[in-house]
Amino acid sequence: MSACLDIVNLSAVLPNGQRVLRSVSLAVQPGEVRALVGESGAGKTMIGKAVLGVLPSSVRIVEGDMRLEGEDLGKLRPKARRTLIGARTALIPQDPLTALNPSRRIGPQMTDRLVRILGWSAERADTRIRQLLDEVQIRDPERVLKSYPHELSGGMRQRVLIAAAFAAEPRLIVADEPTTALDVTVQKQILRLIAQLQREHGTAILFVTHDLGVVAKISQKVSVLYAGKVVEEAETAALFAAPRHPYTRALMGATPRYTDPFASLKPVDEAVLAGLAAEIAAVDQAWRQPHG
Amino acid sequence: MDKARMWRRGVSPRLWLAGGWLLLALLAAIFAPLVAPQDPLAQDLMLERLPPFWLDGAEPGYWLGTDSLGRDLLSRLIFGGRIAFIVAFAAAIAACLVGSTLGLIAGYFGGWADRIISRIVDIWMAFPPVLFAILLVAVLGTGLSSVILAIAIIDWTRFCRVIRAEAMGQSRMDYVENARIAGYGRIGIMLREVLPNVVPSIVALLSLEMGIAVIVEAILSFVNLSISADDPTWGGIIAEGRLSIHQAWWVLVFPLITLILTVLSFSQFGEALKARFDPVLR
Numbered sequence: 001m002s003a004c005l006d007i008v009n010l011s012a013v014l015p016n017g018q019r020v021l022r023s024v025s026l027a028v029q030p031g032e033v034r035a036l037v038g039e040s041g042a043g044k045t046m047i048g049k050a051v052l053g054v055l056p057s058s059v060r061i062v063e064g065d066m067r068l069e070g071e072d073l074g075k076l077r078p079k080a081r082r083t084l085i086g087a088r089t090a091l092i093p094q095d096p097l098t099a100l101n102p103s104r105r106i107g108p109q110m111t112d113r114l115v116r117i118l119g120w121s122a123e124r125a126d127t128r129i130r131q132l133l134d135e136v137q138i139r140d141p142e143r144v145l146k147s148y149p150h151e152l153s154g155g156m157r158q159r160v161l162i163a164a165a166f167a168a169e170p171r172l173i174v175a176d177e178p179t180t181a182l183d184v185t186v187q188k189q190i191l192r193l194i195a196q197l198q199r200e201h202g203t204a205i206l207f208v209t210h211d212l213g214v215v216a217k218i219s220q221k222v223s224v225l226y227a228g229k230v231v232e233e234a235e236t237a238a239l240f241a242a243p244r245h246p247y248t249r250a251l252m253g254a255t256p257r258y259t260d261p262f263a264s265l266k267p268v269d270e271a272v273l274a275g276l277a278a279e280i281a282a283v284d285q286a287w288r289q290p291h292g
Numbered sequence: 293m294d295k296a297r298m299w300r301r302g303v304s305p306r307l308w309l310a311g312g313w314l315l316l317a318l319l320a321a322i323f324a325p326l327v328a329p330q331d332p333l334a335q336d337l338m339l340e341r342l343p344p345f346w347l348d349g350a351e352p353g354y355w356l357g358t359d360s361l362g363r364d365l366l367s368r369l370i371f372g373g374r375i376a377f378i379v380a381f382a383a384a385i386a387a388c389l390v391g392s393t394l395g396l397i398a399g400y401f402g403g404w405a406d407r408i409i410s411r412i413v414d415i416w417m418a419f420p421p422v423l424f425a426i427l428l429v430a431v432l433g434t435g436l437s438s439v440i441l442a443i444a445i446i447d448w449t450r451f452c453r454v455i456r457a458e459a460m461g462q463s464r465m466d467y468v469e470n471a472r473i474a475g476y477g478r479i480g481i482m483l484r485e486v487l488p489n490v491v492p493s494i495v496a497l498l499s500l501e502m503g504i505a506v507i508v509e510a511i512l513s514f515v516n517l518s519i520s521a522d523d524p525t526w527g528g529i530i531a532e533g534r535l536s537i538h539q540a541w542w543v544l545v546f547p548l549i550t551l552i553l554t555v556l557s558f559s560q561f562g563e564a565l566k567a568r569f570d571p572v573l574r
Contacts, residue, residue: 093466
């Protein structure tokens with residue numbers, strides 16, 4: 001069975017030639033949650049955007065393949081690629097405050113996509129949306145569907161966005177730090193909700209986050225990213241039990257713990273950073289030779 | 293619920309005062325033959341330079357007095373309002389359609405479309421507007437349609453610049469990216485996601501532009517380049533009033549007050565409407 005998402009050797013550069021993704025390979029199997037963890041600026045979001053075909057125009061993919069359920073995205077015509085991505089993927093965005101159009105009511109915003117892009121009937125879309133709102137535990141769907149986004153709280157909006165992401169039964173959802181912009185108390189509920197819907201719908205998720213605590217709760221596999229390079233890849237349980245790469249160990253060391261809040265907040269060690277820099281330089285050196 | 297809240301917040305004096313004056317002036321202009329106390333063109337040298345009603349020597353039926361040819365000032369202002377409103381609506385809507393469309397395209401698509409449209413706007417705005425208007429009317433010939441055309445040709449840039457900036461901001465929003473992921477086409481996104489968010493600004497600008505069109509029409513008729521000299525226009529009356537300021541100040545003052553109130557009302561009405569249209573401010 002082919003992977004739901006298979007990225008092989010993906011490299012991307014900025015106009016000044018700087019690489020932002022360094023031969024990234026990662027696969028997400030059907031129904032699996034793959035966490036993508038790293039510091040800000042490590043290229044986590046960039047990978048998500050590359051998969052969804054919405055990279056900023058300044059970033060150029062220079063090599064590598066991306067396959068969505070076996071279909072090579074690079075070989076499709078732009079229109080066919082858009083249709084494929086639109087039908088099989090969805091995004092749970094980072095900031096629920098800007099991810100909904102402020103001048104349109106929630107209801108039409110949610111059903112529109114099902115009706116216009118996927119060609120569902122209005123009734124079917126409406127039923128589906130209500131069902132999903134129920135699944136994300138929105139108790140008064142009537143009011144929510146009639147509301148404008150600013151009339152809902154951040155947590156409610158994120159629930160709406162989660163419902164919208166699952167509505168068309170995509171095979172793959174990219175969740176881009178979906179809890180970062182939320183209150184700590186709401187974060188937990190939202191995370192639980194995503195995990196629950198993921199199990200029920202059997203959707204594969206590429207879960208982008210910087211929070212190792214979240215990784216431990218939700219994912220089966222983890223890729224640790226540094227400066228656009230995957231430095232370690234493992235089963236989540238194995239990674240937490242025995243991190244192999246020094247950077248992963250350092251990241252774990254930097255995760256706050258309730259039992260020992262001050263001692264646990266160690267910055268990443270100088271020696272580790274120097275080792276990483278050398279590793280990156282070596283990779284770039286090796287990459288430049290065949291690519292001129 | 294929506295409606296109830298709208299009413300609660302709805303008592304903005306700005307909206308009602310401005311809207312009230314505009315409605316009054318508009319109705320008077322539409323029903324001018326019924327409301328105007330006198331024939332605006334009827335000259336009567338026995339009645340020349342009658343003062344307004346509260347001064348000695350006023351005649352009943354000539355509420356704001358008469359000009360040097362004995363024509364009733366109030367009737368002339370009411371009939372002048374017809375031309376003012378026709379020009380305001382037609383010219384502002386034409387300028388809005390052209391300017392907003394180009395602005396939306398430049399702001400949303402960016403790249404070459406933006407570069408070309410923005411350069412044209414820059415060049416356009418280098419012309420002094422009033423001179424440009426006078427020149428255009430001189431070339432096109434006087435008459436209602438050339439005045440409208442001239443104003444639209446000059447002022448579309450106003451819409452273009454503002455709407456371009458707004459569309460540009462909108463196109464970077466996450467919901468636009470979401471729509472792209474969902475598979476909407478570029479034009480579909482522009483119309484469904486971006487346009488509704490710039491509508492409040494378009495409405496405000498449209499109302500402001502109507503005020504500007506009233507001024508430009510007054511300027512053009514002041515220099516006798518607007519409509520034929522016989523039809524009363526606010527600018528024309530002001531020009532006449534200027535000549536007889538020492539004998540009959542009212543011929544200058546009343547059309548000026550009318551003009552200022554109308555222009556001010558248009559801009560205030562637009563601002564108030566913008567607040568009303570914007571779902572976040574609402």
